[in-house]
Amino acid sequence: MEVLRAIVEDFVAHREPVGSKRIVERHAFGVSAATIRNDMAQLEDEELIVAPHTSSGRIPTDKGYRLFVDQLAERRVMSQVQRRAIEEFLGEAVDLDDVLARTVRLLAQLTNQVALVQYPTFSSARLRHIELVSLTDTRALVVVITDNGRVQQQTIDSGRPLPADRLERLKTLVNRTLAGVGVADAVPLLDGLGGEAAPDDAADAEALALAVGELLGHYRQDRLVLAGSANLARTEDDFRGSIFPVLEALEQQAVLLRLFGEMQADPFGMSVSIGRENDPFGLGETSVLAGAYRSSSGELARVGVLGPTRMDYQSNLAAVRAVARYLTRSFGDDPSER
Template sequence: MASADERRFEVLRAIVADYVSEQEPVGSKALVDRHNLGVSSATVRNDMATLEEDGYITQPHTSAGRIPTDKGYRLFVDRLSEIKPLSTAERRAIHRFLDGASDLDDVLRRSVRLLAQLTRQVAVVQYPTLTNSTVRHVEVVPLTSARLMLVLITDTGRVDQRNVDLGDVVAEDSVALLRDQLNNALAGRKLADAAAKVSDLPEQGPPELRDVMTRVATTLVESLVEDPEDRLVLGGTANLTNNVADFPDSLREVLEALEEQVVVLKLLAAARNPGSVTVRIGEENEDAQMRSTSVVSIGYGSDDLLLGGMGVVGPTRMDYPGTIAAVRAVANYVGRILAGG
């Protein structure tokens, strides 16, 4: 026979399920009618009283049923023994949708749209951080005889373009030599190592190209040094307005917080390992404006390389098993695409 603690957890699980789906406080009679708890309604009432006393559920107003508290949701999430798997059709749709992406920007835009659609919440994806990227190729494109475009391509698909005024006319064979020198020195290196290497390039080339290489190296360093502001893609903000009742006094605060990039980056900071999902519920969120929300986040990349973070922001009244499954699945596909797996 199940212990009293296990029985109460089943009552809590039923309250969470009903409140998430119905958005109404849950009473003991509804629990007995809807769920096969195997005990009398009197026992369910007693269990609910104990859960309320322990802070796992609360009564929003007199004569109402009960709703889960942040503490109740936390216990529910911590005790999830299995995550509701995505259907074969959902997995196939994710694969097809993301495989159609043309470049990094497209991959991340599609990922955000997909996550927002799957979870009906706000989705956010962080661009791959440059410190974890490797130079794949440097292309040198003549714009005029005295002006070049440098195109830096990383292994994560990030592309950065810079124009360089050379101050003098440079022949086509010199441009080819310049391209070879840059790729011999930088291709395959981490960006931090490449930034250190590029400063040596002017001394290593032929004397007649030293001035040109100095200009190129100076411009290239700007692409290799980490941008202090990580870029983010945000989508599905309108989904929050479909759940206004979940934010009776705080929807505006949440929307304002989501506009602040630093707040969103903090939300993703906990996601440090690809494949490992982090759930922050209500008061667990550091930023006061976000304490009416839950954040489900994950790192994406390969087993040994974290490229960035992604996640979902929504009310604490959230389908946690379904949201965790969607976030994990999309992160898995994005990591596979960008890490070349």
């Protein structure tokens, strides 16, 4: 295991096949190069390392990376300075969209990989209040607020005057219909909103119902935010073929969400899928590292990174874990801020 660890760490650091002489020089094992060669032969027999070409050193296989990750006895943690930088940068976010956009930008910078974060579905959230704010004589802002503190807004344009008394009637009607109702159950109730309004308000009630329905649709959609695709170009030499299949896979959110959903967490709450394990998703030359974070309504979503199998697993796992913990703590401590 120590020889495998040395090969993985040296190959990740230098992108060169690792030979027994280099291991003896760089690692204080206190044994001869012949002993290291014997250990390397055993690792090769077990398909944990392989020679990329004749008369070269060895590099880890997908199986070797998997054993290395599974046997990580020490989980690297981020320094106080790094954790403080995460908290300060993400703490400046003004809403959910902003905090998740900042999350992927930060993770991409910390790991030099593609960063991914899944939106919470908030399917168990309930509507707390719907507000209507006059913008002009004919336009109003619809604000939807749920019990988990999430706020969504959209503009409606009546095409005719929207006096304050009409806005008040519409607001009373929609809150009487939806306040306290779960997001998943709210959309069917909107269909009859126009029929319940006064005849003169019916058209505006239908426009309001349409706007609220579109806003609630965002709560039920599974979607991802990603950043750092350019990092793949910097590591193009780590891919045997073209990186274009990977870039194409990144454009298919349904594929990535399915991959996130099938990854199994380890005792530390982290999930790692390596190389050929990702073949069904068209990502057989990549590794995906993910951690779960919990939204203010208690639902789990994933945050992680994707890159070539030759990556710094310890540091990247530490970064993903730190960001996931921050998101859980942030949503749990003050959901009204998000």
